Each structure stands twice: as C-alpha cells, then as structure tokens.
Amino acid sequence: MDMRRIVAVLAEDAEQQIRDRVWELDPGDRALTREAGTGLRDVIRPADAQEVLPRIDRLARLRETLAVLAIALARTHGRMAWFLSGALHTLCDLSAWCRWW
Structure with missing residues (x-):
C-alpha cells in the first residue's frame, strides 16, 4: 500500500470513530x-x-513535518496519540525510503 492510501485509511478510520462517538x-x-x-x-x-x-530541501521539509507531528504526539494520549503515531509511522517509512532515493 502506498503512503497516500495508508494515510487515507488512517483518516477514514479516525472519522468513523468520531462518527460512531x-x-x-x-x-x-x-x-x-x-x-x-x-x-x-x-x-x-x-x-x-x-x-x-532539490531533494535535500524536500527531505528537510519531511524532517520538519515529522518534528511537528512528534511534538503534537508528545502532548497527547489516547486516540489522538494513536492517530498521530500512525501518521508519524507512515512518514518515517517514507523518510527511510527518501534517504536511499
């Protein structure tokens, strides 16, 4: 599954949990x-x-994105932490891939 699909599934699951209260x-x-x-x-x-x-600048922006999400994750718990950790995990996988790209 590609990154966009993983994030879409994560968002759909979160939206369903919110709809279902x-x-x-x-x-x-x-x-x-x-x-x-x-x-x-x-x-x-x-x-x-x-x-x-340039690739190095795109990678730097990815690292900044990871930092924003990591800071948010450090400030929460429960289902919000689940959601943010899923997003971080997906982007960390992308970050590892980008280093070799």
Whole structure:
C-alpha cells in the first residue's frame, strides 16, 4: 500500500470513530489539532512547489513535518496519540525510503 492510501485509511478510520462517538474530541484535542495543522501548513507546500525543490530541501521539509507531528504526539494520549503515531509511522517509512532515493 502506498503512503497516500495508508494515510487515507488512517483518516477514514479516525472519522468513523468520531462518527460512531467512540472517539470524542475534547477541547484539548481540538486545540492540539489546530496547532499541529498550523505547523504543518507552514512546512508543507503544494506538490508542484515541492517538486521543484532539490531533494535535500524536500527531505528537510519531511524532517520538519515529522518534528511537528512528534511534538503534537508528545502532548497527547489516547486516540489522538494513536492517530498521530500512525501518521508519524507512515512518514518515517517514507523518510527511510527518501534517504536511499
């Protein structure tokens, strides 16, 4: 399964848990989500902007993305931690692949 599909499945599972009220986002989760989203928007650019960057710069942005998610993960627990760790795991796999690319 490719990275996009893994992330899509993770997001679908999280959305289902929220719809089923298995996972109820509390105000802290919502605030953390907003902060992480802001941090990610500062690092991630549209695909066409990323593609023109040298590989080393793309890898640096990937590391920054991992840092944003790791900081968010360190500040939470429960289902939010499950979700963030899944995203981190997927990106860490990509990061390992990029080193050899």
